[in-house]
Amino acid sequence: MTSSADGDPLANARSALASGDPGEALRLTFTAAKPAVRQQDDEALRSASALASEIADAASGRIAKEARQYSFYWLACIEQPRDQQPNAWSFLPWFKREPRERRQPCPQCAESIVVGAKECRFCRHRLD
Numbered sequence: 001m002t003s004s005a006d007g008d009p010l011a012n013a014r015s016a017l018a019s020g021d022p023g024e025a026l027r028l029t030f031t032a033a034k035p036a037v038r039q040q041d042d043e044a045l046r047s048a049s050a051l052a053s054e055i056a057d058a059a060s061g062r063i064a065k066e067a068r069q070y071s072f073y074w075l076a077c078i079e080q081p082r083d084q085q086p087n088a089w090s091f092l093p094w095f096k097r098e099p100r101e102r103r104q105p106c107p108q109c110a111e112s113i114v115v116g117a118k119e120c121r122f123c124r125h126r127l128d
């Protein structure tokens, strides 16, 4: 991994963001961060996370939401021991996951739902 600006895999993502294409910027950031996740390159992960956060501020809707989640994900990759990290394809459910003891089956459809939820997110059954 080179430290020159030319070798910075996030440089293209930064220019996509600068030219007003946050969606492309996020895609490029993701591509750049993939090897960093594998190699646990904390510095690259921190840069990717910071850039994703900038993208989230510049974007709206789905892109902003995804950028924020990736920003969180890449930071988590720094903080979590390697064997406890989610992989890129499974990280969304990983973040949504609640501790087991805080879940209960829905009385209507039996899907596992969070204790204290007002409504089942699967069948919309009301829980009072």
Ligand SMILES: [Zn+2]
Pocket: 106, 107, 108, 109, 110, 111, 120, 121, 122, 123, 124, 125
């Ligand atoms: Zn249900």
